[in-house]
Amino acid sequence: MTVERRRPENAASVLLAAGLSRRMGTRNKLLEEIEPGVPVIRRSAERALASAPRPLYVVTGHEANRVRDALAGLDCRFVHNAGFAEGLSGSIREGFRCAMGEGASGVLVLLGDMPFLPVEALDAVLGAAADDAEKVVQAVHEGRPAHPVWLPARIADTIDALKGDRGVRSLLAANNETMVAVETGPDGALDLDTPEDMARARARTAVSGN
Structure with missing residues (x-):
């Protein structure tokens, strides 16, 4: 039986892949293999493409050419x-x-x-956004922020005001913006x-295969 996936109209997705991976030392965590031949960023993009709205925009920065090469053949832009060194x-x-x-009504942001x-x-956040695509929808786990996040087009001014290595949550709170959790x-x-x-992720993949 086919499960109907509810989506806001004209939705798009954004996958963030520009960071410096400072806590990983000298290595770019996105290019580390989570299993033989499969970099982390490719696995993340494949997860996004399995359910997230298209087009999928991949934002590059640090080692951009290598990230693009790691995603060769996938349906992404x-x-x-x-200014990737500025942060998130x-x-x-x-x-x-x-x-x-390009006319999107909003974006689903993934890391x-x-x-x-x-x-x-992804389906849960997009389903909530389909109920009211003008609301910001935040994934949570046990009351703490998680991912993905739905950002509607109407908060463009808030997005433009973002600075530094942070997401939108603090600015939304300052603007008394209602979020759906x-x-x-x-x-x-x-x-x-x-x-x-990374070591735990590889061990998990080796055991479960996903």
Whole structure:
């Protein structure tokens, strides 16, 4: 039986893949193999393409050419963030602006270092956004922010005001913006920041295959 997936009209997706991976040392965590021949960023993009709205915009920055090569053959569009050293906010701005410029009603924002993000988490956030695409929808786990996040086109001014290595949550709170919280489970909060995280991810993949 086919499951109907509810989506806001004209939705797009943004996958953030520009960061410096400072906590990983000298290595770019997105290019580390989570299993033989499969970099983290490719697994994350494949998860996004399994359920997230298209087009999928991948925001590059640090080692942009290598990230693009790692995603060869996948159905995604690349957006370069020349100011990637500024942090997360610049990548959100670049991806959001590009999607808005091509007529998107909003974007589903995903992180490139979340190779275990379940399709169910994407479906839950997008389903809530379909109920009211003008609302910001935040995945949560046990009351804490998780991913993905739905950002509607109407908050473009807030996105433009983002600075530094942070997301939109603090600015939304300052503007008394209402957010819809959707519980998505522990894998919606699991990203890979350190060598220890990477070792656990590889062990998990070796055991489960996903």
